Amino acid sequence: MSFAGDIHKFNVKAQGNTSKVLRGTALAMFGQVVQRTPVDTGRLRGNWQVELNNIPRSTVKQTPSGAISQGNAEINRSKANDAIYIINNLPYARVVEYGLYPDGPNTAGGYSRQSPQGMVRVTVAEFRREVEKQARSVK
Numbered sequence: 001m002s003f004a005g006d007i008h009k010f011n012v013k014a015q016g017n018t019s020k021v022l023r024g025t026a027l028a029m030f031g032q033v034v035q036r037t038p039v040d041t042g043r044l045r046g047n048w049q050v051e052l053n054n055i056p057r058s059t060v061k062q063t064p065s066g067a068i069s070q071g072n073a074e075i076n077r078s079k080a081n082d083a084i085y086i087i088n089n090l091p092y093a094r095v096v097e098y099g100l101y102p103d104g105p106n107t108a109g110g111y112s113r114q115s116p117q118g119m120v121r122v123t124v125a126e127f128r129r130e131v132e133k134q135a136r137s138v139k
Contacts, residue, residue: 017138018080024134026050026075026084029123033086034068036119038096047090050074052082059089097121 030050037045045064049056050071062070071086078084097118 019078020138021131021134022080022082022084023075023078024137025127025130026078026086027072028130028134029127030071030075030086031068032123032126033119034064034071036122037088038119039064044088044090044093044096047088047093049085049087049089051085051087052078053085055085056087056089 030048034045034048037048039045042064043061046062046067047059048067048071049060052074060067075084097120
């Protein structure tokens with residue numbers, strides 16, 4: 001094989017590995033944020049949405065399992081150069097995450113007794129460790 005062929009083969013493998021790390025990390029992060037979302041009626045947990053290269057702007061009415069199925073399917077379509085957006089557009093998602101009330105922030109933490117530290121912030125704090133875990137699994 002030529003040098004150019006070797007470089008092309010390396011590039012294809014590197015792109016494939018990058019895609020695997022991206023998908024594995026996104027699947028883990030999405031699963032964690034959904035599972036950490038507190039449940040009263042299930043609407044908040046069911047409103048998590050995943051889109052590639054486009055920020056979701058609406059709310060949806062689906063079950064939590066429907067949200068997981070839709071999100072996982074979308075993530076599994078992703079490639080190395082895709083932006084993966086994980087969004088919950090319900091107005092009270094921010095209240096649950098940050099403990100924001102009309103008269104100001106709740107200094108004691110989040111709004112929910114089920115997730116007092118929020119769901120997104122806790123998951124984002126694990127991002128680097130998850131990327132490293134996924135990268136090790138691709139070797």
